[in-house]
Amino acid sequence: MNPWLESAGGMGLFLLTFLSEDSATLTGATLASLGKLGWGTAFLSCFLGIWLGDLGLFLLARNFGRPLLDRLWLGKSATAQKVEQSEAWFARFGLWALVLCRVVPGSRLPTFVTAGLLRMPMGKFAAITGPLALLWVGLVFLLVRQFGAAVGMFAGSSQGALAGTVVAITFALLLLSAGHWLPALRRRLRAPTVQRWVQWEFWPSWLFYLPVGANYLRLAIKYRGFNVPTCANPGMFTGGLIGESKFATLRDLERTSPEWTAKSFLLDERGERVGELNALVASGRLAFPLVLKPDVAQRGSGFKIARSTADAAAYFAAVDVPVVAQEYIRGPHELGIFYYRFPHERAGRIFAITEKIFPVVFGDGRRTVEELILADARAALLADVYLARFARQRDRVPAFGEALRLVEAGNHAQGCIFLDGMHLWSVELEARIDEISQGLPDFYIGRYDVRFEFVEALQGGHGFSILELNGAASEATSAYDTRKSLTDAYRLLFQQWELVFAIGAANRRAGHRADSLETLWSELRRYKRRSVCHPIAD
Numbered sequence: 001m002n003p004w005l006e007s008a009g010g011m012g013l014f015l016l017t018f019l020s021e022d023s024a025t026l027t028g029a030t031l032a033s034l035g036k037l038g039w040g041t042a043f044l045s046c047f048l049g050i051w052l053g054d055l056g057l058f059l060l061a062r063n064f065g066r067p068l069l070d071r072l073w074l075g076k077s078a079t080a081q082k083v084e085q086s087e088a089w090f091a092r093f094g095l096w097a098l099v100l101c102r103v104v105p106g107s108r109l110p111t112f113v114t115a116g117l118l119r120m121p122m123g124k125f126a127a128i129t130g131p132l133a134l135l136w137v138g139l140v141f142l143l144v145r146q147f148g149a150a151v152g153m154f155a156g157s158s159q160g161a162l163a164g165t166v167v168a169i170t171f172a173l174l175l176l177s178a179g180h181w182l183p184a185l186r187r188r189l190r191a192p193t194v195q196r197w198v199q200w201e202f203w204p205s206w207l208f209y210l211p212v213g214a215n216y217l218r219l220a221i222k223y224r225g226f227n228v229p230t231c232a233n234p235g236m237f238t239g240g241l242i243g244e245s246k247f248a249t250l251r252d253l254e255r256t257s258p259e260w261t262a263k264s265f266l267l268d269e270r271g272e273r274v275g276e277l278n279a280l281v282a283s284g285r286l287a288f289p290l291v292l293k294p295d296v297a298q299r300g301s302g303f304k305i306a307r308s309t310a311d312a313a314a315y316f317a318a319v320d321v322p323v324v325a326q327e328y329i330r331g332p333h334e335l336g337i338f339y340y341r342f343p344h345e346r347a348g349r350i351f352a353i354t355e356k357i358f359p360v361v362f363g364d365g366r367r368t369v370e371e372l373i374l375a376d377a378r379a380a381l382l383a384d385v386y387l388a389r390f391a392r393q394r395d396r397v398p399a400f401g402e403a404l405r406l407v408e409a410g411n412h413a414q415g416c417i418f419l420d421g422m423h424l425w426s427v428e429l430e431a432r433i434d435e436i437s438q439g440l441p442d443f444y445i446g447r448y449d450v451r452f453e454f455v456e457a458l459q460g461g462h463g464f465s466i467l468e469l470n471g472a473a474s475e476a477t478s479a480y481d482t483r484k485s486l487t488d489a490y491r492l493l494f495q496q497w498e499l500v501f502a503i504g505a506a507n508r509r510a511g512h513r514a515d516s517l518e519t520l521w522s523e524l525r526r527y528k529r530r531s532v533c534h535p536i537a538d
Contacts, residue, residue, distance in 0.1 A: 009037045010045040017049030021108070024049060025137050029144035043141055050133040051126075054112055058125050061116025090118040095128055102132045135214040142221050200489070201482045202381050205413075215494050219501040229472040230515040231504040235442030238515045239504065240471010243523030247295050247324050249440075249469045256439035260432075262451075262465045264326040266295060273316045277325055278309060286327055291467075294534055295322040296527060298473075300411030302534030321530050329465045331451035334358075334410045335421055335458075338476040339433050340445040340499050343506050348434045348444075351499065352476035352492065355421030356410040363398025370394040372404070379406060382415045388536050389415075408538040410449060410467075418480040428461035436466075442512075444503050447474035472500050 009031065016024035028042035090097070094115060101111035115125055200208065220226045230239040235252075237244040246264075253261040265280055267273040280286040292315050294302040302319065305328060306312040316323070334356040341348025359379060361372040373379045373386050386406050387394055398404055407415040437443055450464045457463025476496045479489040508514060 006038060006041055010041045013037075013042060013045040014049040017046060018053050021050045021053070022140075025140045026144070029141045032141070033144050039141070039145075043137060047133055047137045050137065051130050054108070054129045054133065055122075055126060057109065057112040058116045058120075058122070058129075061113040062119065062122070063116075065113065065117050066119065087118045090115065090120060094118075094120050094124075098125075098128045099132065102136055135211075135218060138218050138221055139214065142217055199381065199482065200486045201480055211490055212493055212497070215490075215497060219497055223501045223505045225508075225514060227514040227517055227520060228504040228508065229500045230520070231507040231512045232445050232472040232500050233443050234507055234512045235440060236446075236471045238472075238520060238523065240446055241473045241515075242520055243296060243527060244471060245295050245322075246293070246297070246468055247322075249471075250324070250326075250466075252440050253436070253466055253469060257436045257466075260436055260464065260466055262327050262329050262467055264324050267316075267323045267325055269320050269322055273323065274309065274313050277312050280325065286325060289328045291324075291326040291328050292319075293324050293326070294319060294531070295324050297531065297534065298527070299413040300409035300416075300537050301531055303409040303411070303414070303537040304535060305408055305538050315535065318535050319533050321533065326467070329451040329467060331453065333453070333455075333458075334449065334451045334467075335424065335464075336410070336418075336477050337429075337433055337448045337450060338446070338474070338496065339437055339448065340503065341434070341437065342503055343444060343510060347431075348437055350425055350430045350433060351496065352478045353421035353424055354477040354480075355419040355424070357417035357419060358408070358410075359406045359415065359417055360403050361406065363400055363402035363404065365397065365400035368395050368397050369404065372398070373406070378417075379415075385415050389538065411537070412477060412480050414537045418477050420478040420481045420484065422478070424455065424459060426459040426461070429459055432461035440469075442507075443469075443471075444507070445500055446471040447477070472504070 013024050013028045013031075016027065025046045028037065028046045031037040032039045032042040097111055098115065101107040112129075216226075220228070229241050232241075233239040236249065247266040250261060250264040254264070263285065265276075265286070267276055277286070281288065281290075288309075289305050289307040290312075292304045292306050292312065297303075304311075304315055306315060312325075336352075336354035336356065337350055338352040338354075339348055340351050359376075361369075361376050361379060363372065367375065369390050370387060373383055373390075379386060389407070390404075410416050412418050433448065436448075447470050448466055449468045449470070450466050452458045452464035454463055476492050479492040481489075484492075504514070
């Protein structure tokens with residue numbers, strides 16, 4: 001393309017963003033997909049136009065709107081106090097207002113003006129709106145590139161946009177008056193269901209993972225493929241992204257590193273599983289209590305401790321998928337160790353360590369199990385999870401001092417507490433995990449779940465047992481340590497996914513083929529269909 005025409009097209013898109021951000025972005029993506037404008041030029045013009053336009057609105061409201069507001073209303077002490085309270089509220093929750101306005105039609109103008117009127121720091125405003133604009137433009141460009149310009153229909157009709165504008169203006173007015181009504185409302189909203197929304201650790205997964213999903217889209221554009229992570233671990237089915245067998249990985253670990261791996265056996269749903277399990281116990285290869293879990297499962301789903309043949313029989317009667325029977329490692333401590341190595345490197349590294357804390361409530365001889373859970377500040381926020389697990393015991397009154405462990409599965413979704421455990425890192429531990437990892441066929445990144453008894457032995461590189469090894473879809477779960485900020489949590493998860501994509505891309509260049517999107521979709525649907533039988537986890 002003629003450089004002058006390219007520049008003129010880019011400038012036109014840049015100016016168009018000041019009239020309609022979404023129209024300009026869709027137009028730029030469409031022109032690029034038709035070869036009328038370079039992808040880089042179109043993307044950069046739209047992003048800069050949107051971001052600079054956002055900053056312009058903010059600065060106009062801050063530098064001209066706020067002085068006007070001061071002259072008109074702040075002479076009255078009552079009004080001044082309300083505005084000061086609103087400023088304090090926006091300083092705390094303004095991040096979420098800016099995030100929401102990016103996806104709510106018509107809400108950006110009033111929200112950006114409100115941010116300026118309430119004197120949000122310019123650096124903070126720019127640091128939030130810049131990445132949001134980048135993700136938004138990237139999402140639109142990616143959708144148009146993959147599916148064509150018809151994807152613009154998702155933007156909705158003008159009537160929908162008008163309705164969104166009305167909602168957004170109302171939202172902005174509420175923000176301005178929040179300092180008046182919020183303190184009174186907050187005193188009334190102390191219920192656990194409300195507190196779960198206040199504490200990001202307990203947000204529903206669909207909400208928490210919105211930025212992670214947007215970052216995945218960014219990485220898919222950067223590395224040219226949604227399915228690049230399936231190349232991260234060529235030795236695992238789909239790289240460990242979806243549908244991989246726990247037993248297949250444990251079998252490889254038992255073959256290469258038996259001294260570090262919990263003994264495991266696969267019981268197929270077509271066999272006589274109770275008899276097979278009893279034979280394993282009779283031979284001394286397993287003993288009660290033992291762990292039962294579906295061979296393909298996520299987030300601790302279906303994890304059970306069987307303490308007798310009757311427990312196992314009840315489990316098998318409900319679960320009609322292949323099951324892993326594993327020796328029960330008492331620990332009592334459990335870690336998640338996230339490891340990675342690039343294919344060209346001689347040694348790998350520990351990226352993150354998660355210390356898993358299993359919450360306990362203690363009986364007082366008076367209150368029931370349900371009352372003890374609801375009285376615990378943190379347990380009450382997950383009462384639905386814990387009470388479902390203890391449905392048959394909720395009316396039992398534990399004796400004074402009796403400890404009731406609320407969860408056995410080392411999974412956050414099941415109620416386990418996750419803390420940053422990098423203080424347990426040592427040269428010897430990292431070398432041992434690297435040695436184990438390099439013994440596996442084509443494994444480069446994932447998380448080991450291990451149990452151990454003594455910290456000194458662990459840091460010496462021994463004295464632990466591997467319960468599971470998860471691949472590309474596993475997480476650096478120390479992100480859920482609530483001593484960290486939400487920004488720190490996302491930063492860690494973004495870095496983790498950057499590693500997954502980068503390693504997948506390196507393996508793809510080396511000749512490994514990525515699994516198709518059809519395969520991933522099929523495996524996801526298959527897992528959803530078969531996981532219906534999973535019982536409530538211990």
